[in-house]
Amino acid sequence: MNPLGPDSHSYANFPDVSIQHLSLNYTVDFNRKILHGFTDYTAKIHVANTDKITLDFRGVAIEQVFILENNKETKLSFTVPTEHPVLGHCLQITIPKDKQVLDSQFVFRVYSSSTEASGGIQWFEPCQTLGKKYPFMYSQFEAILARTMFPCQDTPAVKAPYEIKVTVPAPLVAACSGSLAGKTEQEHIVFPNEHPTKFITYHFVQKIPIPSYLIAIAVGALERGQIGPRSYVWCEKEILEAAKNEYSDTEKFLQAGEKICGIPYSWGTYDLLMLPGAFPYGGMENPNLTFLNSCLISGDKSLVDVVAHEITHSWAGNLITNSNWNDFFLNEGFTMYIERLILGECSGEEHRHFCLASGYALLQKTCAELKDEVDFTRLHQNLAGIDPDEAFSRIPYEKGCLLLFHLEVLVGGKAKMIEWLQSYFKHFYQKSLDYKQMMDHFTSHFPNVKVDWHSWMNGIGLPTWDPIPHFKEHVSQKVQKLADVWLKENGKGATSKDLEGNAEEAMLFLDDIINSGQKLSSETIEKLEETYKLTGSNNVEILFRWLLICLENHHLKIMPTVENFLSKNGRGVYVKPMYKKLVELSNKNVIAKEKAAEIYDMNKSFYHFVIKSFVEGLLKSKV
Numbered sequence: 001m002n003p004l005g006p007d008s009h010s011y012a013n014f015p016d017v018s019i020q021h022l023s024l025n026y027t028v029d030f031n032r033k034i035l036h037g038f039t040d041y042t043a044k045i046h047v048a049n050t051d052k053i054t055l056d057f058r059g060v061a062i063e064q065v066f067i068l069e070n071n072k073e074t075k076l077s078f079t080v081p082t083e084h085p086v087l088g089h090c091l092q093i094t095i096p097k098d099k100q101v102l103d104s105q106f107v108f109r110v111y112s113s114s115t116e117a118s119g120g121i122q123w124f125e126p127c128q129t130l131g132k133k134y135p136f137m138y139s140q141f142e143a144i145l146a147r148t149m150f151p152c153q154d155t156p157a158v159k160a161p162y163e164i165k166v167t168v169p170a171p172l173v174a175a176c177s178g179s180l181a182g183k184t185e186q187e188h189i190v191f192p193n194e195h196p197t198k199f200i201t202y203h204f205v206q207k208i209p210i211p212s213y214l215i216a217i218a219v220g221a222l223e224r225g226q227i228g229p230r231s232y233v234w235c236e237k238e239i240l241e242a243a244k245n246e247y248s249d250t251e252k253f254l255q256a257g258e259k260i261c262g263i264p265y266s267w268g269t270y271d272l273l274m275l276p277g278a279f280p281y282g283g284m285e286n287p288n289l290t291f292l293n294s295c296l297i298s299g300d301k302s303l304v305d306v307v308a309h310e311i312t313h314s315w316a317g318n319l320i321t322n323s324n325w326n327d328f329f330l331n332e333g334f335t336m337y338i339e340r341l342i343l344g345e346c347s348g349e350e351h352r353h354f355c356l357a358s359g360y361a362l363l364q365k366t367c368a369e370l371k372d373e374v375d376f377t378r379l380h381q382n383l384a385g386i387d388p389d390e391a392f393s394r395i396p397y398e399k400g401c402l403l404l405f406h407l408e409v410l411v412g413g414k415a416k417m418i419e420w421l422q423s424y425f426k427h428f429y430q431k432s433l434d435y436k437q438m439m440d441h442f443t444s445h446f447p448n449v450k451v452d453w454h455s456w457m458n459g460i461g462l463p464t465w466d467p468i469p470h471f472k473e474h475v476s477q478k479v480q481k482l483a484d485v486w487l488k489e490n491g492k493g494a495t496s497k498d499l500e501g502n503a504e505e506a507m508l509f510l511d512d513i514i515n516s517g518q519k520l521s522s523e524t525i526e527k528l529e530e531t532y533k534l535t536g537s538n539n540v541e542i543l544f545r546w547l548l549i550c551l552e553n554h555h556l557k558i559m560p561t562v563e564n565f566l567s568k569n570g571r572g573v574y575v576k577p578m579y580k581k582l583v584e585l586s587n588k589n590v591i592a593k594e595k596a597a598e599i600y601d602m603n604k605s606f607y608h609f610v611i612k613s614f615v616e617g618l619l620k621s622k623v
C-alpha cells in the first residue's frame with residue numbers, strides 16, 4: 001500500500017525529499033521506437049530519517065538503481081508497490097541510512113528505457129513526414145506524461161534545473177527545452193547493420209528550475225531559419241520558408257511580453273519548432289523551444305496569436321507555475337489574459353477587446369459542449385483520480401481570462417491590473433503556487449476590492465457576470481449583425497466582401513452561428529459556401545468551424561472534406577468535437593452506424609496517445 005503524495009496526480013513524497021537537479025542521458029532508437037539510457041538525480045532530504053524516495057513512472061522499463069559516490073555505482077534496493085490506470089506506477093527507492101540526515105544531498109542513478117506504452121512520445125515513419133526520407137519523434141509531457149519517458153517526481157510542485165545528452169543517428173538533429181551546450185560525433189556498429197553508423201550526441205542545459213512537464217525532446221531532419229535577434233524556427237526544409245514568413249513578428253511579441261510582465265525574458269534564446277499536424281495541441285511552451293503545430297501556418301499570419309500565447313508562458317506557467325493540475329487556469333487563464341495584452345500592445349486596444357469578445361464566444365461554445373460534464377466547467381477543479389488530459393478544454397483558458405478581465409474592471413482598469421501582475425510575478429518568481437495563494441496575493445494588493453471568489457472558483461458553466469457591456473465592441477457587434485443576417489434573413493444582401501481578408505472576424509462569425517444553436521437549411525449552407533468559399537479556406541480554425549456547422553445541420557456533402565481534415569489534423573480541440581459529432585450522427589442514423597469507427601481506424605496510426613485514448617473511449621461508450 002502506498003498513498004499518493006500531496007499532489008493527487010503524483011506518488012512523489014516531495015515535502016520529505018525532493019529532486020534538486022536532473023541529468024538525463026538517452027539514446028533515441030528509431031528501429032525499436034524507444035529511448036534507453038539513464039538519469040542521475042540529485043535529491044535533498046527535507047525531513048530527517050526519510051528512508052524512501054518515491055517517483056512516478058508509467059510504461060517505462062526500470063533496469064537498475066544505484067547510488068553514485070565518487071563516480072562509483074552502488075546498488076540500491078527498490079520496490080514497485082502499486083499501480084493505477086491513470087497515474088501508473090510508484091517507484092520506491094530505499095535511501096541509505098547515512099543519507100537520511102536533514103539537508104543532506106545525494107545522487108542516485110536509474111537505468112531505464114521507454115516502451116511502446118510510453119504515451120508521452122510519438123514516433124513517425126519516414127512516410128508520415130514531409131520529406132518522406134527520415135523518421136521523426138517528439139515528446140509531449142504536459143500534464144502527467146514525463147513519467148512515461150523516465151521515472152521522476154512528476155508534479156508541477158517540484159521544479160529543478162536539468163541537462164540532457166541525447167544521442168541520435170546522423171544526420172538527424174535533436175532539439176530540447178534548454179540551451180545547446182555542445183555536440184559530439186561517434187561511430188558504432190549497430191546490429192543488424194554491418195557498416196558503422198554515425199551517431200551525434202547533443203548536450204542541452206536548462207539552468208532555470210522547471211517542472212518535469214517542461215522537459216522536451218524532438219528529433220528529425222530539422223533545419224533552422226532565423227526569425228529574430230534571439231530566435232530561430234526549426235522544421236523540415238519543405239516548410240522552412242513558409243514558417244519563417246509566418247513567424248517574423250516573434251521579436252515584437254517578446255518585447256511586448258517583457259514590457260507587460262515587468263521581468264526581462266529570462267531564458268536566453270526563444271526558438272520555435274514546427275511539428276506534424278498530429279501534434280495534439282496548437283502549441284506547447286517548452287522553455288527555449290516552443291513546439292507548434294504546423295497546421296497553424298495559414299500563409300497570412302492570421303493564427304500567429306498562438307506565438308504570443310506561448311511567449312507569455314515564458315512568465316505565466318514556466319517561471320510562475322500552477323502547483324497542481326486542479327489550478328491549471330493559473331497557467332492558461334493568466335496566459336490568455338496577458339497574450340491579449342500583448343496583442344493589444346502590438347495591434348491596438350480595440351483589437352484586444354475584439355480578442356476578449358471572441359474568447360467569450362468560445363467560452364459560451366465550450367460550456368455548451370460540456371453540458372454533460374459540468375464539473376469540468378469549474379475554474380478550480382477536483383481531478384483526483386482523473387487524467388488531467390481527460391478534463392482538458394478551453395475552460396481554464398477562457399474562464400480564467402474572463403476572471404482576470406473581471407478583476408480589471410473591478411480594480412479600475414488595465415494599468416492597475418498590470419501593476420498587480422508585475423508584483424505577482426516578482427513575488428512568485430520561479431515558484432509553484434495554488435489558487436489560494438493567488439487570491440491571497442490579489443487581496444493583499446487590493447484590500448478594498450471585493451471579489452466573489454467562491455462563485456468564480458467553484459461555479460459551473462458561464463459566470464453570472466456579463467462582460468459584454470465592458471467590451472469596446474465595434475467589430476464584434478458588426479460581426480454579430482452579419483451572423484443575424486444569415487440566421488434571420490437567409491443571408492440577404494451578404495457578399496464575399498463581408499469577411500474578406502479578415503480571418504479573425506470570419507472565426508467569430510462562425511462561432512456566433514454555432515452559439516445561436518439555430519438550425520440552418522441546406523439552401524442556407526449552400527449559399528454560405530457560395531458566398532464565402534469556406535470549404536477552401538487555408539485557415540484551419542475557419543475550416544474546422546465550418547465543417548462542424550455542416551455536420552450539425554446534416555449537410556452530408558461535406559463528408560469527404562471531413563474525412564480529409566481528420567486524416568491531416570490530430571489537434572484535440574478539432575478532433576474531439578468532430579468525433580463526438582460523428583458518433584452522435586451515427587447514433588441518430590444520419591450517417592452509417594460504423595462510419596465514425598471506420599474513419600478513426602483509417603487514421604489511428606497518425607493520432608497521438610491522448611487523442612487515441614479519448615476517441616476510443618468515445619467509440620466504446622456510445623456506439
Ligand SMILES: [Zn+2]
Binds near residue numbers: 309313331332335
Ligand atoms: Zn497555453
